[in-house]
Amino acid sequence: MKLHPFVAASVIVNSLGNVLLTLAMKRLAPTLEAHLAAYDVGAVLLTLATDVTFLGGLALLIAFFILFLTLLSKLDLSYVLPVTSLGYVITALLGALLLGETVSALRWTGIVAIATGVYLVTRSAEADRQTSHLEAAS
């Protein structure tokens, strides 16, 4: 199974962005709630704009959106969308490894189903490419 290098990059960038944002929001939650309770929107924005983890996560998610649009300019939506769902799998694994979240048997089943689904979608894209090569040659 061969993944387009841009697809692999977008999946990794997306998951890292999600993990960084989760880390930042969990750490900042008490501060943000205090500011919100005081209706101090300026303080909320200042807290977020000066937090390196939050800014890093935001930058990675913006980079993901640019990669996603670039992929859509060349590849089918019905290929790009299921394949980028590999990001859920990596996010779940990173969540377990870095954030100490538990992965239940049900979630492991989900991870295996997504991985199998992505494998099939990728294989269908390779089959499409081979037939279009044959059509071009004949």
Next chain:
Amino acid sequence: MTASVSVVIALIAGIVVFGTVGDLILSRTMKQVGKDELRTWRDALRLAGRTLGAPGFYLGVACMAGAFASLLAALSVAPVSLVEPATALSFVLNTLGAQFLLKERVSPTRWIGTLLVTGGAYLLFF
């Protein structure tokens, strides 16, 4: 749960419908502006310029913003374990849209793969 069932259903429908329409519009727009080859950084800059000049880009981003707003609203009135699995539906809707509106060729293998991804995402968020 603090909101009535119909409000939660409407918000989840908002997430799925706005998200799907946004993806379909963005996909169509990017296909239109991205016909040229993409090999150098100069090509990439030109593509970025054409993207920012296309009305479809702003329409698609507005739909994505609508989906995100619906998600935040839904999460504030219903548990995550109800909201997130329901959004897995957007894989099926997107693939239907890709096949019938964008005229992409979706083979049976790709459909089976997409359904596995949908089921898997449902279980992952459950």
